[in-house]
Amino acid sequence: MARVVVNVMPKPEILDPQGKAVTGALKRMGHTGFSVRQGKRFEIEVDKDVTDEVLDEVRQFAESFLANTVIENFEVVS
Amino acid sequence: MARVVVNVMPKPEILDPQGKAVTGALKRMGHTGFSVRQGKRFEIEVDKDVTDEVLDEVRQFAESFLANTVIENFEVVS
Numbered sequence: 348m349a350r351v352v353v354n355v356m357p358k359p360e361i362l363d364p365q366g367k368a369v370t371g372a373l374k375r376m377g378h379t380g381f382s383v384r385q386g387k388r389f390e391i392e393v394d395k396d397v398t399d400e401v402l403d404e405v406r407q408f409a410e411s412f413l414a415n416t417v418i419e420n421f422e423v424v425s
Numbered sequence: 426m427a428r429v430v431v432n433v434m435p436k437p438e439i440l441d442p443q444g445k446a447v448t449g450a451l452k453r454m455g456h457t458g459f460s461v462r463q464g465k466r467f468e469i470e471v472d473k474d475v476t477d478e479v480l481d482e483v484r485q486f487a488e489s490f491l492a493n494t495v496i497e498n499f500e501v502v503s
Binding site for chain 2: 354355356366369372373376378380381382383384385386387388389390391392393394395404405408412413
């Protein structure tokens with residue numbers, strides 16, 4: 348059982364209200380000097396070997412389905 | 426400007442409806458052999474050096490604030 352991770356983050360030029368809320372809350376709690384952006388992490392168990400073809404398949408459905416590439420970037424980590 | 430990442434994932438014994446929905450949708454799209462769990466990724470910019478004290482601070486607010494440790498595990502990656 349192999350694992351591939353897909354990280355999806357809001358693009359740098361896109362406002363990130365969740366991250367802004369977390370940053371503000373941390374400040375109010377006395378944790379200064381932190382700026383947070385919030386995204387998604389997908390942990391994908393693969394029931395076969397992680398070949399280049401499988402990684403291409405993951406990249407393809409990450410782009411079309413896991414991330415909204417208008418506003419989000421993604422990376423596939425194996 | 427240094428960066429610390431906090432990954433928050435549903436505990437293995439906890440149902441993950443978002444991950445289940447993604448897994449089901451992938452199957453229906455013809456992508457078989459994948460099992461997905463969905464969590465959160467926080468990218469934290471730190472405006473000072475990432476010392477052990479800063480990492481301890483991040484670990485502390487990750488535990489009390491970014492993750493719900495009843496149902497989620499977290500890891501701090503620097």
